[in-house]
Amino acid sequence: MGGTRHPAVIELDGAVVEVPVDDDAHVAPSRGAGGDRWRTIVGPLDLTLRERRVTVVGANGSGKSTLLRLLNGLVLPSRGTVRVDGLDTGRDGSAVRRRVAFGFTDPLSQLVMPTGREDVELSLRRTHRGRAERAAAAGRVLDRFGLADLGDRSVYDLSGGERQLLALAVVLATDPAVLVLDEPTTLLDRRNTLLLRRTLESLPQTVVVATHDLDLALEADRTLVVDRARVVFDGPPREAVERYVALTATP
Numbered sequence: 001m002g003g004t005r006h007p008a009v010i011e012l013d014g015a016v017v018e019v020p021v022d023d024d025a026h027v028a029p030s031r032g033a034g035g036d037r038w039r040t041i042v043g044p045l046d047l048t049l050r051e052r053r054v055t056v057v058g059a060n061g062s063g064k065s066t067l068l069r070l071l072n073g074l075v076l077p078s079r080g081t082v083r084v085d086g087l088d089t090g091r092d093g094s095a096v097r098r099r100v101a102f103g104f105t106d107p108l109s110q111l112v113m114p115t116g117r118e119d120v121e122l123s124l125r126r127t128h129r130g131r132a133e134r135a136a137a138a139g140r141v142l143d144r145f146g147l148a149d150l151g152d153r154s155v156y157d158l159s160g161g162e163r164q165l166l167a168l169a170v171v172l173a174t175d176p177a178v179l180v181l182d183e184p185t186t187l188l189d190r191r192n193t194l195l196l197r198r199t200l201e202s203l204p205q206t207v208v209v210a211t212h213d214l215d216l217a218l219e220a221d222r223t224l225v226v227d228r229a230r231v232v233f234d235g236p237p238r239e240a241v242e243r244y245v246a247l248t249a250t251p
C-alpha cells in the first residue's frame with residue numbers, strides 16, 4: 001500500500017446529465033428540439049482531475065452522486081465526454097469499469113453474496129481463474145483489512161458499519177486504478193470512520209470521495225463544492241469547506 005503509482009487523469013469536457021422532467025416537478029426545465037422537457041441534474045462540467053485525493057461536498061440533491069457516477073460510466077453524459085486515462089466512459093465502458101471501482105453509499109448494493117468472503121471472491125473472478133488461487137487471494141484481502149472474521153458471517157447478520165467496511169474491501173480487491181466512494185462513512189461510528197480514513201490515506205490509488213463528513217472532506221488535495229448541479233468552487237479543501245458552510249448557513 002501507499003506505493004508510487006501515478007494518479008489517474010480524469011477529464012470531464014462539457015459533461016452534462018439531463019433527465020426528463022415529471023409534469024408535476026417544481027423545476028424550471030429547458031425544452032428540447034422535439035418538445036421534450038429536460039432538467040439538468042449536473043453540469044456542464046469542465047474539469048481535469050490529476051490529484052490523488054479529490055473530495056466532493058454539497059447539499060442533498062446537489063448532484064454529487066451523479067458527478068461520481070459519471071466517472072465510471074454508471075451514468076453517461078447526455079452531452080460532452082468523460083475520459084479516464086484517455087478511455088471514454090461511453091465508448092470504452094467495460095475498460096473504464098475495470099479501472100474505476102465504485103463504492104455505493106448502501107453496502108447492500110455491493111454485497112450480493114451470502115458472505116463477504118464470497119463477494120471478495122466474486123470480485124476476483126476475472127483476475128484469479130482457479131478456485132484455490134481465488135480463495136487464497138480473497139483471504140489476503142480480508143486479512144489486509146482486518147476483516148477475516150466478519151468475512152464468513154452472513155452479510156445480513158452484520159451491522160451497517162461492518163457491511164460498509166466489507167463493501168470497501170470488495171471494491172478494493174481488484175486493485176483498481178481509481179476508487180470512487182459515495183458517502184463511505186455514513187454508517188460508521190467514530191472508530192471505524194478513523195479506520196476508514198487511515199485506510200484511504202494509505203491507498204496508492206486515485207480516490208474521489210463525496211461526503212457530508214467535513215473532516216474527511218478536508219483530507220484531500222482538491223475539493224469540489226457542488227450546488228444546484230454546478231461546481232461552484234474548485235480548489236483547496238479548507239476554502240472549499242468554508243464555501244460550503246457559507247452556502248448552507250441559511251436554510
Ligand SMILES: Nc1ncnc2c1ncn2[C@@H]1O[C@H](COP(=O)(O)OP(=O)(O)OP(=O)(O)O)[C@@H](O)[C@H]1O
Pocket residue numbers: 019041058059060061062063064065066067
Ligand atoms: N435517474 C434520475 N432520474 C431523475 N432524477 C434524478 C436521477 N438521478 C438523480 N436525480 C435527481 O438529481 C438530483 C441530484 O441527485 P444526486 O443523487 O446526484 O444528489 P447528491 O448531491 O448526491 O444528493 P445526496 O447528498 O442526497 O446523496 C436530485 O434532485 C435527484 O433527485
